[in-house]
Amino acid sequence: MIHQFLWVIYPYITLTIMIAGLLYRYTYKQIGWGAPSTEILEKKMLRTGSMLFHYGIIFAFIGHVMGILIPIGVYDALGVSDAMYHINAVVGGGIAGLVTWIGLLILIVRRLSHRRLQLKTGRSEWTTLLALFIIVTIGTFFMTIGYNILVGQYNYRLTIGPWFRGVLTFHPDASLMADAPLIFRIHVLLSLALFAIIPFTKLVHFFTLPIRYAFRAPIQYRSRVNYDKGKIR
Numbered sequence: 024m025i026h027q028f029l030w031v032i033y034p035y036i037t038l039t040i041m042i043a044g045l046l047y048r049y050t051y052k053q054i055g056w057g058a059p060s061t062e063i064l065e066k067k068m069l070r071t072g073s074m075l076f077h078y079g080i081i082f083a084f085i086g087h088v089m090g091i092l093i094p095i096g097v098y099d100a101l102g103v104s105d106a107m108y109h110i111n112a113v114v115g116g117g118i119a120g121l122v123t124w125i126g127l128l129i130l131i132v133r134r135l136s137h138r139r140l141q142l143k144t145g146r147s148e149w150t151t152l153l154a155l156f157i158i159v160t161i162g163t164f165f166m167t168i169g170y171n172i173l174v175g176q177y178n179y180r181l182t183i184g185p186w187f188r189g190v191l192t193f194h195p196d197a198s199l200m201a202d203a204p205l206i207f208r209i210h211v212l213l214s215l216a217l218f219a220i221i222p223f224t225k226l227v228h229f230f231t232l233p234i235r236y237a238f239r240a241p242i243q244y245r246s247r248v249n250y251d252k253g254k255i256r
């Protein structure tokens with residue numbers, strides 16, 4: 024029963040909330056869709072933290088596509104052995120995860136250490152940052168790095184991968200997840216919860232391709248110091 028709920032019903036609840044929420048927000052609350060910059064409030068830590076986080080998460084995302092969405096048969100057909108896949112996943116995924124984690128930590132410390140940013144940070148931003156931090160910490164330190172060092176290789180391409188593809192094709196098989204290590208299951212369950220809160224947070228910008236960004240006039244950020252007169256305006 025519990026497995027049926029967690030791996031068949033719960034994923035559709037979260038994904039339905041995500042899709043319905045995105046449609047609702049797009050239709051009725053499009054103003055505010057995005058992640059308005061806070062660069063004007065603090066620049067230095069944002070530049071480092073945001074760059075590291077975004078580059079890291081893009082590579083971690085590519086890693087998830089390679090490990091979860093692409094079936095193991097494709098690798099077999101291409102002659103990529105388990106060992107070859109695994110070493111790439113641990114080294115590549117480990118580096119991507121660490122870069123993401125460091126970036127995220129900088130972004131969290133930045134919000135905690137600047138009064139003006141604290142005032143701009145609401146419950147939804149804190150929830151997003153905390154959820155991302157827990158998911159990325161589990162993924163990087165407990166799964167990709169920790170599990171491989173302490174326990175050994177876990178072949179999620181035979182369990183989590185087919186299960187997730189089953190969810191996407193409306194044939195989820197709960198038994199595939201029943202014996203997955205607990206920490207992997209927690210990572211997946213929290214990620215599904217994160218998907219559900221996307222429409223209600225700044226994470227909506229994930230679904231926006233910033234095409235116009237390349238063509239629009241740059242936004243000017245100016246210091247409060249008036250350099251002509253040496254005074255604060």
Ligand code: HEM
Nearest residue numbers: 083086112116117120158159162163166167179187211214
């Ligand atoms: C249902 C969705 C998800 C599934 C099935 C999933 C599955 C996995 C698996 C199996 C690993 C271990 C990879 C390895 O050791 O080679 C992993 C690692 C990781 N996951 Fe996820 N994950 C999901 C969602 C997310 C989300 C939403 C985030 C972040 C926002 C995330 C961040 C990470 C990170 C940073 C790592 C470590 C680096 C890496 O190996 O890519 N995951 N995930």
